[in-house]
Each structure stands twice: as structure tokens, then as C-alpha cells.
Amino acid sequence: xxxxxxxxxxxxxxxxxxxxxxxxxxxxxxxSIVGLPxxxxxxxxxxxxxxxxxTGFEFPARKITVNLAPAEQRxxxxxxxxxxxxxxxxASEAIHIKRWPRAIWLGELALDGSLRPVRALLPLVxxxxxxxxxxxxxxxxxxxxxxxxxxLQAYPFSNLREIVEWLDQDHLxxxxxxxxxWKPKPIRSLVDMQxxxxxxxxxxxxxxxxxxxxxxxxxxxxxxxxxMLAQALPALLPDWTYEEALEATQIHVLAGASLPHxxxxxxxxxxxxxxxxxxxxxxxxxxxxxxxxxxxxxxxLFLDELPEFRRDALEALxxxxxxGRVHLQRVRGKASFLSQFLLIxxxxxxxxxxxGHPRKECICSEYQVQRYRAKISGPLxxxxxxxxxxxxxxxxxxxxxQNQPESTQAVRMRVIQxxxxxxxxxxxxPDTTPVFNAHLRGDNLKRFxxxxxxxxxxxxxxxxxxxxxxxxxxxxxxxxRTIADLSGAVNVESAHIAEAIQMRAFDRPVRVxx
Amino acid sequence: xxxxxxxxxEGEISAQAxxxxxxxxxxxxxxxxxxxxxxxxxxxxxxxxxxxxxTRSTAGGYTALDAITxxxxxxxxxxxxxxxxxxRLIGQSFRFDFLLIEAGRVEWIPNAFDIPEYWxx
Numbered sequence: 001x002x003x004x005x006x007x008x009x010x011x012x013x014x015x016x017x018x019x020x021x022x023x024x025x026x027x028x029x030x031x032s033i034v035g036l037p038x039x040x041x042x043x044x045x046x047x048x049x050x051x052x053x054x055t056g057f058e059f060p061a062r063k064i065t066v067n068l069a070p071a072e073q074r075x076x077x078x079x080x081x082x083x084x085x086x087x088x089x090x091a092s093e094a095i096h097i098k099r100w101p102r103a104i105w106l107g108e109l110a111l112d113g114s115l116r117p118v119r120a121l122l123p124l125v126x127x128x129x130x131x132x133x134x135x136x137x138x139x140x141x142x143x144x145x146x147x148x149x150x151x152l153q154a155y156p157f158s159n160l161r162e163i164v165e166w167l168d169q170d171h172l173x174x175x176x177x178x179x180x181x182w183k184p185k186p187i188r189s190l191v192d193m194q195x196x197x198x199x200x201x202x203x204x205x206x207x208x209x210x211x212x213x214x215x216x217x218x219x220x221x222x223x224x225x226x227x228m229l230a231q232a233l234p235a236l237l238p239d240w241t242y243e244e245a246l247e248a249t250q251i252h253v254l255a256g257a258s259l260p261h262x263x264x265x266x267x268x269x270x271x272x273x274x275x276x277x278x279x280x281x282x283x284x285x286x287x288x289x290x291x292x293x294x295x296x297x298x299x300x301l302f303l304d305e306l307p308e309f310r311r312d313a314l315e316a317l318x319x320x321x322x323x324g325r326v327h328l329q330r331v332r333g334k335a336s337f338l339s340q341f342l343l344i345x346x347x348x349x350x351x352x353x354x355x356g357h358p359r360k361e362c363i364c365s366e367y368q369v370q371r372y373r374a375k376i377s378g379p380l381x382x383x384x385x386x387x388x389x390x391x392x393x394x395x396x397x398x399x400x401x402q403n404q405p406e407s408t409q410a411v412r413m414r415v416i417q418x419x420x421x422x423x424x425x426x427x428x429x430p431d432t433t434p435v436f437n438a439h440l441r442g443d444n445l446k447r448f449x450x451x452x453x454x455x456x457x458x459x460x461x462x463x464x465x466x467x468x469x470x471x472x473x474x475x476x477x478x479x480x481r482t483i484a485d486l487s488g489a490v491n492v493e494s495a496h497i498a499e500a501i502q503m504r505a506f507d508r509p510v511r512v513x514x
Numbered sequence: 515x516x517x518x519x520x521x522x523x524e525g526e527i528s529a530q531a532x533x534x535x536x537x538x539x540x541x542x543x544x545x546x547x548x549x550x551x552x553x554x555x556x557x558x559x560x561x562x563x564x565x566x567x568x569t570r571s572t573a574g575g576y577t578a579l580d581a582i583t584x585x586x587x588x589x590x591x592x593x594x595x596x597x598x599x600x601x602r603l604i605g606q607s608f609r610f611d612f613l614l615i616e617a618g619r620v621e622w623i624p625n626a627f628d629i630p631e632y633w634x635x
Binding site: 026027028029030031032058059061062063 | 561595
């Protein structure tokens with residue numbers, strides 16, 4: 001009188017296989033669930049009783065004990081209803097079993113015995129598939145959430161009765177809905193590159209950032225187009241792959257997003273407000289939940305008004321920026337989320353915003369400016385590959401109609417080619433090789449960023465004159481590598497280095513304005 | 515005899531006949547324990563069934579089910595436990611049924627309640 005049914009749940013962000021054991025014993029009728037269930041699991045009791053009765057079975061008058069193993073692991077959510085119901089029907093010998101597939105049973109039961117979809121199925125299934133590939137018995141409504149997962153075997157049902165008939169071999173398993181081939185949707189951003197007047201250097205920086213996944217800081221007075229530039233960036237990035245979309249969607253689902261389609265259609269563009277706390281930014285909560293940096297995984301994180309962000313929030317970005325992953329330890333558990341994003345930040349050159357403006361006077365004292373810049377100085381700026389000044393345009397520049405600025409589409413073609421070159425080059429490297437130039441480190445950097453002798457000389461002179469740090473030097477090499485990729489060059493030449501140096505405004509001596 | 519008492523008595527007798535017609539063997543009737551009385555004790559296969567009978571002469575207004583409260587269930591469970599110890603039935607399977615008789619109409623609720631973990635019997 002014991003039945004075992006495999007099931008699983010998400011604990012925090014981790015997929016945990018759970019064995020649901022149901023024992024029916026003599027004694028006073030009772031129904032207890034043990035194995036550290038939370039409220040939603042314990043309430044499965046009442047749902048299961050009603051669902052079994054409404055499916056047309058008698059609920060057994062026995063002492064029923066449901067054990068969720070492993071016992072010491074906390075269980076959460078309404079994942080087990082189906083497994084418990086099937087276990088009770090099995091153990092009470094109320095149903096005939098002619099087939100018993102080794103499968104993972106997931107589903108929430110409604111009181112009338114129909115199956116309700118469970119939460120966050122995609123990350124759960126992906127987590128479990130890493131351990132073992134088993135078929136799944138699922139609520140039919142859940143199928144669209146996972147139909148994109150390759151090699152996934154599933155039996156979707158819409159109520160308990162169908163399952164009982166299927167086990168009795170009266171019925172075949174319902175047909176799977178069709179697996180829709182996933183296609184990325186091109187990003188249609190509101191801003192096209194050709195709508196932005198002037199700012200040739202900043203546009204070039206966007207191109208480089210998109211091609212090599214380099215972080216970018218834009219510095220300029222209000223109204224010069226920093227936000228517009230940032231908004232033009234998403235459309236420059238190449239379409240993402242299925243694998244990238246899965247990774248990113250998983251994080252959004254964990255954060256509780258209900259997506260109209262199973263997978264996100266295009267790369268995320270996140271632009272949190274500057275009042276965001278560090279928990280909102282990097283993730284947090286009692287049970288760790290993903291923050292903005294993880295929601296921007298495989299996409300873009302835009303931090304407008306960078307110095308207005310809280311200091312601790314910005315400092316918290318440092319480790320995820322380096323590693324592409326954030327590790328959180330919170331009261332009710334720990335988690336680690338992917339957070340590989342392209343960071344684009346914008347700021348004013350001073351508190352009033354008009355330092356270096358051709359027409360407006362800056363009213364900030366030298367001390368105020370220093371304090372303002374100190375908010376983001378040091379380690380964080382050092383982690384930005386490019387710092388670009390976005391100056392206010394002179395009147396004649398504003399009115400002049402440029403002869404045909406490049407459209408987003410034209411730039412995007414070059415970006416795609418440059419990315420293809422990186423992928424091709426890194427395919428030869430060892431497993432530790434990253435996907436983008438921006439993530440080159442140590443040996444890989446030396447190996448893939450071979451400089452010509454002229455380039456070396458120029459770099460040496462730059463270090464002497466401008467006092468670059470060792471980290472900044474590496475950044476220069478990476479940016480130069482991307483510039484070379486954009487132009488299709490095999491080696492990094494001095495022209496590429498020279499352009500890369502131009503893209504580091506903060507490392508050059510501060511320009512005296514006016 | 516008090517007319518209400520008589521109504522209950524009649525109800526229990528018709529309940530007994532009703533259950534026997536449904537292949538339940540009635541073992542005891544009006545069994546007294548220190549926790550209260552058990553109206554009927556029957557066996558359904560190998561399961562011991564403790565039956566609470568409620569009788570109303572008229573339909574409408576309150577139903578007989580309204581007379582069954584959690585406190586009454588607990589009292590019945592305690593009485594049943596006392597019966598089980600007394601008759602040395604520990605290890606068997608048990609069940610609590612309600613039988614509602616309203617103006618001659620019978621409603622049977624088998625396995626009417628569970629014993630929650632927090633009840634101390």
C-alpha cells in the first residue's frame with residue numbers, strides 16, 4: 001500500500017527532484033504531508049481530496065501519509081498536487097495500471113480535477129534536464145512554456161480523468177501541441193542611427209560596443225542625445241540565438257514575468273531608475289530573486305544619470321561586471337544568476353550639466369565637479385571600456401543637414417560581420433575562450449590580440465604620456481581588437497590602437513573648459 | 515419519554531435498518547463512553563464505522579448537517595478511540611460516517627471527516 005511518484009519543484013531558483021511517497025495505513029482516517037512542505041504544498045491536501053472525489057473516485061478512508069523526499073529539503077509551490085493524487089489512487093488500488101512510465105509528474109489540481117499550469121516551468125525543466133532526461137507528465141496549458149526545449153518528452157493532460165484512462169491504456173496520450181520553431185524578432189527601436197544629428201564619435205563607439213560587447217560611458221550636457229544614443233543601441237545588436245534566448249527567458253520567468261510567448265522575442269533592454277537599490281539592481285530579497293543586471297542578461301543595461309545612483313548599488317556592480325554572473329546569499333537561500341550584459345551608462349560632466357557647453361555657463365565650483373565625478377570614479381570607470389564625450393552641438397552643426405548619416409541597418413551589418421569574425425577566431429581557442437573581445441583575459445588576450453610592432457610602439461608612448469593603468473591597457477587592446485574586426489583586419493594595427501585611445505576620455509588629461 | 519428523545523430513538527432504529535440493507539453489519543448501538551455516546555457502530559468489510567445519526571422531523575430551515583460541529587466530531591472521535599481501546603481494536607481501519615434523516619429522507623455521508631494532526635484524543 002505504498003506508491004512512489006517522481007516529481008520536482010523549484011526551491012528558490014534551484015530545480016529539486018522530489019520523490020512523492022504515499023502510504024495508506026489502517027487507523028483513523030487522516031491525511032498528512034511530511035517533508036518540510038510550505039503552505040502551498042500543505043494545502044495540496046484539500047485540493048487533492050476534492051479533485052479525486054470529482055474525478056469519480058472515493059477518497060480512501062485510511063490513514064494517509066505523504067512523504068516528500070529528500071526530507072530535509074524545503075518544498076515550495078503547487079507542483080505536487082498531481083503526483084500526490086496519482087500516488088493516492090495507486091496506493092489505494094483504485095485504478096488499474098497497465099503502463100507506468102518513468103516520468104516526472106507536475107501539476108496543480110483544481111477542485112474539479114482539471115490540471116492547472118505550474119509556475120516557472122521552463123527553469124525547472126531545464127534544471128532537471130541537466131541531471132537526467134525523463135519524460136514529463138504536465139498540465140496541457142504548460143506545454144507552450146516548454147515546447148521550445150529540445151529533446152523534451154512530455155505528456156500534456158488537461159485533467160486527472162484523462163490521466164487515469166491513459167494509465168489504464170483505455171486512451172492514448174494526447175498529442176503534443178506542435179513545437180513551434182522559435183524565431184528571434186528583430187528589435188525595432190524608436191531611434192534610428194540616422195535620426196541622431198552629429199555625434200560621429202559616439203555613434204562609432206556604439207558600433208564598437210555592439211560589435212565587441214564593450215561597456216560604454218557617455219558624458220555630456222543635457223539634451224545632446226545620450227539617451228537617444230542608448231536607445232539606438234539595441235537595434236545594432238545581432239539577433240540572439242535560441243540558447244541565449246533560453247538563458248535570458250529563464251531568468252525573467254524566475255523573476256515572475258508572465259510571458260505572452262514562451263520565449264522572449266528579442267534581447268532585453270533594461271533601464272532602471274537611478275533610485276534603484278542595490279537589491280533591485282543586482283538581485284535580492286528574502287529568497288534571492290534576479291535583479292536588473294540579470295534581467296538584462298544577453299541584452300543591454302542602460303544606467304542613465306549614473307552618478308545619481310546610490311553608491312552601494314554601483315559598487316555592487318563590480319563583481320558581476322567582471323564575472324558575468326552574480327552570487328547572492330540571502331536569508332532563505334543563496335542563488336547565482338547569469339548577468340552578462342552590455343552596460344551603457346550616461347552622465348553629465350558636472351552637477352549643473354553644462355560644463356564644456358559652447359553657449360551655457362557652468363555654475364559648478366571645481367570642488368562640486370570633483371565630488372560629482374568621484375561618485376563613480378575608480379574601479380567602476382575602470383571597468384568601462386570606452387568613455388565618450390557627447391558634446392553639445394554648435395548652432396551651425398545643429399542646423400546643417402548632414403549628407404546621409406548611416407542608418408542603423410548599415411551599421412548593424414558591420415557589427416554582425418565583426419561578431420562573426422570573433423566567433424570564428426575564438427572557435428580555435430581552448431574552452432575558456434569567451435565569445436566577445438570584451439571578455440578576453442590573460443592568456444587569451446595575449447593570444448588573440450597580437451599587436452603589430454607599430455601598434456606596440458604607439459601603445460608604449462600612450463602609456464608614458466597618458467599614464468594608463470594596467471587594466472586600462474588591457475581594455476585598450478580589447479577595444480582595438482574589435483575595431484580591427486570591424487575593419488576586417490587580421491592583426492591590430494596602430495590606427496586601431498589610436499582610435500581605441502580616442503575612446504577613453506577619462507584617461508586623457510581633463511580638458512579645461514571655455 | 516421526552517418526545518425529542520423518542521424521535522432520536524426512532525431515527526437510530528431506522529438508520530440501523532438502512533445500513534444493514536447496504537451490507538453494513540451493526541455491532542453496537544448507543545454505546546456509552548465517558549466522552550459521550552456513539553449512536554451506531556458497524557462494520558463495512560474490514561473497516562469499523564462509527565456512525566453519528568441526526569434526525570429531524572421536518573424539512574426546511576436548518577438541515578441536520580448544521581447540527582454537526584467540529585466539537586461534535588472531536589467528541590465522536592474521542593468516544594471512538596475509547597471504544598477501540600476497550601475492545602482491543604488497535605491496528606484495524608476505521609471511519610466516521612454521518613447519517614442524516616430528515617422527514618423520512620436519508621442522507622449518508624461516508625468518511626465524513628479526517629482526524630487532523632493537532633487533535634489529541
